[in-house]
Amino acid sequence: MYNAKYIIPGIIFFLALAFAPVVYNMGHKFEVTPELPKDQKDCVLPTQEMRDKHMQLLNEWRNEAVRDGNRIFVNAKGQKYVKSLTNTCMSCHTDKAKFCDRCHDTVGVAPYCWDCHNLTPDQKSPIPPVAQAASGGH
Amino acid sequence: MKSNRREFLKLAAVSAMGIGAARLGFLGDAPAFAESVPTAANFEEGLKAKHWGMAIFTAKMTPEMNAKCRKACHTEHNVPDIAGPKEIKWFWGANFEESFPTEHGHYLSEEIEHRQFPLLCNQCETPMCVKVCPTQATFQRPDGIVMMDFHRCIGCRYCMAGCPYGARSFNFQDPRPFIKSFNPLFPTRMRGVVEKCNFCAERLAIGKLPVCVEAAEGALVFGDLSDEQSDIRKALREHFAIRRKPDAGTSPSVYYIL
Ligand code: SF4
Ligand code: SF4
Numbered sequence: 001m002y003n004a005k006y007i008i009p010g011i012i013f014f015l016a017l018a019f020a021p022v023v024y025n026m027g028h029k030f031e032v033t034p035e036l037p038k039d040q041k042d043c044v045l046p047t048q049e050m051r052d053k054h055m056q057l058l059n060e061w062r063n064e065a066v067r068d069g070n071r072i073f074v075n076a077k078g079q080k081y082v083k084s085l086t087n088t089c090m091s092c093h094t095d096k097a098k099f100c101d102r103c104h105d106t107v108g109v110a111p112y113c114w115d116c117h118n119l120t121p122d123q124k125s126p127i128p129p130v131a132q133a134a135s136g137g138h
Numbered sequence: 139m140k141s142n143r144r145e146f147l148k149l150a151a152v153s154a155m156g157i158g159a160a161r162l163g164f165l166g167d168a169p170a171f172a173e174s175v176p177t178a179a180n181f182e183e184g185l186k187a188k189h190w191g192m193a194i195f196t197a198k199m200t201p202e203m204n205a206k207c208r209k210a211c212h213t214e215h216n217v218p219d220i221a222g223p224k225e226i227k228w229f230w231g232a233n234f235e236e237s238f239p240t241e242h243g244h245y246l247s248e249e250i251e252h253r254q255f256p257l258l259c260n261q262c263e264t265p266m267c268v269k270v271c272p273t274q275a276t277f278q279r280p281d282g283i284v285m286m287d288f289h290r291c292i293g294c295r296y297c298m299a300g301c302p303y304g305a306r307s308f309n310f311q312d313p314r315p316f317i318k319s320f321n322p323l324f325p326t327r328m329r330g331v332v333e334k335c336n337f338c339a340e341r342l343a344i345g346k347l348p349v350c351v352e353a354a355e356g357a358l359v360f361g362d363l364s365d366e367q368s369d370i371r372k373a374l375r376e377h378f379a380i381r382r383k384p385d386a387g388t389s390p391s392v393y394y395i396l
């Protein structure tokens with residue numbers, strides 16, 4: 001190989017750079033503890049499933065409720081819930097800052113659900129407008 | 139001390155009613171909106187129809203009644219109160235000339251000329267707004283309701299150009315600071331999204347009639363246009379009714395009884 005003495009260290013340097021974050025975080029345990037509702041034991045789905053795919057679930061809910069008019073969700077245990085972010089999810093998780101935001105802030109995502117959806121079903125006035133950046137930048 | 143009293147009240151209420159404490163948040167702070175959160179059982183009682191429509195006894199729709207219906211609708215749906223050209227309207231009123239420009243009603247009777255006609259989205263049978271929407275944010279349900287999926291609206295405003303009735307409004311700014319009477323159970327909209335009357339799809343789903351119909355004390359009749367026995371068909375059988383701009387070809391589901 002021509003110029004191997006430049007190319008190989010170059011590749012090694014590049015790989016080192018690319019994997020630096022992985023190496024840096026090795027051994028660190030990733031842990032976020034959102035505050036769970038004290039008076040409720042069951043969520044609509046098991047905790048692990050909610051952790052992994054609440055976003056898919058919410059996306060399905062919104063399509064089924066708005067587009068198909070199908071507004072009742074039945075889980076594996078046969079329990080029925082209304083497909084509603086504010087009226088169902090936020091009825092139990094009444095403090096967005098201590099539940100949603102803890103994870104979202106840690107992993108650096110800013111979902112724009114709250115540009116329209118209310119924080120709880122007994123909120124007194126609309127949430128004030130959020131700054132552009134905080135609202136997902138659009 | 140305060141929280142102790144609150145806990146006690148909660149406990150007392152739980153033992154009295156034998157239901158979970160989860161829904162008893164209202165004991166501490168009364169909601170701004172008196173309505174309670176609909177449950178899955180409510181949603182099982184949804185109203186169904188082949189084709190929803192509305193008939194309007196226009197003589198009964200005085201300007202006061204119009205204002206009352208508008209207020210009921212706008213409160214229910216968190217419609218912001220913005221004056222001027224950026225106004226957002228789901229339910230509004232206009233005179234005969236504006237409402238029925240293709241009727242060319244010269245020499246109208248005084249009473250008709252001064253009557254205020256309630257206007258809302260006509261929930262057209264062949265809606266132009268649906269045809270022109272590039273993202274299918276506006277779509278038609280099998281029961282005739284022309285719905286908006288606000289999640290999908292990209293704010294291109296084709297539907298506003300397409301609608302021959304001016305039934306749609308655009309949020310030029312964040313609507314939240316302009317919401318005077320707030321309903322926490324219904325979302326707001328955001329800047330850059332179009333909105334309009336949805337025939338109260340969220341209320342039909344829990345077995346309730348549209349809130350303007352409830353407020354109108356019989357002046358608005360809501361029902362299934364494809365059911366001959368329905369109240370709306372009876373009203374249309376017995377009275378002469380016209381629709382707005384028939385030559386636009388969209389075939390409105392809202393009928394005006396003169
Ligand atoms: S009145 Fe306008 S917005 Fe409503 S369905 Fe007809 S075309 Fe669409
Ligand atoms: S049907 Fe519902 S959304 Fe439409 S104008 Fe009446 S109250 Fe408003």
